[in-house]
Amino acid sequence: MDYVKNTWYVAGWSSEFNDELRRVTVIEENIVMFRNSSAQVIAMEDRCPHRMLPLSKGKLIGDDIQCGYHGMTFNCEGKCVRIPGQSNVPRSARVTTYAIHEVNNIVWIWMGDPERANINDVFTMPEFNDPDWHAHQGEALHLKAHYMNVAENLVDPAHVSFVHPTTLGNASSENVPVEVSTAGDEIVAWRWIRDSPPIGFFKNFGTFTGNVDRWHYYYLHLPCTAVIDFGSADTSLALGEEERDRGFRIFALHFITPVNADYSIDRWMHLRNTAVGDEGVSKKMDEMFKVAFNEDKEILEAIQLEENRPQRRRPIRIAIDKGPTVYRKRIRELVEAEAVNDLGDPIDSTFVHHS
Ligand code: FES
Numbered sequence: 001m002d003y004v005k006n007t008w009y010v011a012g013w014s015s016e017f018n019d020e021l022r023r024v025t026v027i028e029e030n031i032v033m034f035r036n037s038s039a040q041v042i043a044m045e046d047r048c049p050h051r052m053l054p055l056s057k058g059k060l061i062g063d064d065i066q067c068g069y070h071g072m073t074f075n076c077e078g079k080c081v082r083i084p085g086q087s088n089v090p091r092s093a094r095v096t097t098y099a100i101h102e103v104n105n106i107v108w109i110w111m112g113d114p115e116r117a118n119i120n121d122v123f124t125m126p127e128f129n130d131p132d133w134h135a136h137q138g139e140a141l142h143l144k145a146h147y148m149n150v151a152e153n154l155v156d157p158a159h160v161s162f163v164h165p166t167t168l169g170n171a172s173s174e175n176v177p178v179e180v181s182t183a184g185d186e187i188v189a190w191r192w193i194r195d196s197p198p199i200g201f202f203k204n205f206g207t208f209t210g211n212v213d214r215w216h217y218y219y220l221h222l223p224c225t226a227v228i229d230f231g232s233a234d235t236s237l238a239l240g241e242e243e244r245d246r247g248f249r250i251f252a253l254h255f256i257t258p259v260n261a262d263y264s265i266d267r268w269m270h271l272r273n274t275a276v277g278d279e280g281v282s283k284k285m286d287e288m289f290k291v292a293f294n295e296d297k298e299i300l301e302a303i304q305l306e307e308n309r310p311q312r313r314r315p316i317r318i319a320i321d322k323g324p325t326v327y328r329k330r331i332r333e334l335v336e337a338e339a340v341n342d343l344g345d346p347i348d349s350t351f352v353h354h355s
């Protein structure tokens with residue numbers, strides 16, 4: 001299985017959790033989640049240790065989950081607190097719990113070794129708490145596609161000219177080469193398209209009258225978070241590469257949750273430095289994003305169907321593939337390192353000599 005385990009994944013937006021039991025699947029693990037009476041989000045293995053009925057089919061009694069089959073009841077720590085018809089509760093009567101961290105109205109879940117869960121590793125960016133920026137949560141895009149194919153699409157500025165010709169791209173970017181940096185922890189792919197007509201998105205939301213300089217920076221944080229910094233400014237401003245805040249700037253964020261080998265959820269949202277507080281603008285932007293992301297969905301699901309069929313030859317690689325190639329390599333290394341760690345302490349290799 002090619003999932004990184006020691007990482008935080010997005011389990012949902014904060015608004016998705018309330019006092020109802022909800023099943024969530026992350027990297028093929030089924031989890032039951034709810035918000036308890038202290039407003040904390042709780043996550044546990046969605047399987048009763050008795051006959052394996054999913055606990056999400058039971059019900060909440062206060063902050064405890066009562067199994068829907070024989071009523072065994074588990075508290076927020078996963079400990080069994082009641083077995084109807086008997087007074088002793090064996091120690092094995094427990095379910096695994098998961099660490100949760102909720103920040104920026106996003107609920108993150110730690111899928112790896114509990115000892116290694118560190119909330120300082122949860123993705124955030126300063127614009128979430130900056131009054132000059134507006135944060136708006138969009139929706140969850142369900143894709144019948146492997147998460148690595150989804151992620152690779154999010155470090156790939158070249159596709160917008162062809163996949164999103166009416167919203168995020170246009171023909172003037174077709175032949176502009178993509179630059180890539182793999183020097184840091186995140187993989188960055190970007191390009192500038194100077195002195196060309198605005199794309200559909202900025203025709204709708206900008207006040208541009210003539211040509212613009214447009215940028216697209218894709219930051220992929222391993223394993224599953226993508227930040228797409230895109231924007232435009234009047235060409236007359238002659239914007240420097242590090243002056244993007246002077247233009248109309250948007251961060252489109254994508255949080256990918258791998259569900260299983262051919263199914264992923266992409267929760268998308270944006271941060272913008274314009275129309276702060278204007279939810280009407282947020283809604284209209286969502287409509288455009290939805291058009292664009294459904295275009296990605298169509299592509300990615302069609303690719304998945306082909307990948308699942310017998311292969312005659314390896315896919316070829318072209319110049320724009322550097323970001324995706326490095327991404328896959330890094331994921332492979334992380335997964336392999338975890339597999340080795342899972343084997344436990346190395347075997348003592350001291351030789352014993354017999355005479
Ligand atoms: S299956 Fe849960 S109590 Fe029996």
Ligand SMILES: [Fe+2]
Nearest residue numbers: 159163164296
């Ligand atoms: Fe796209």
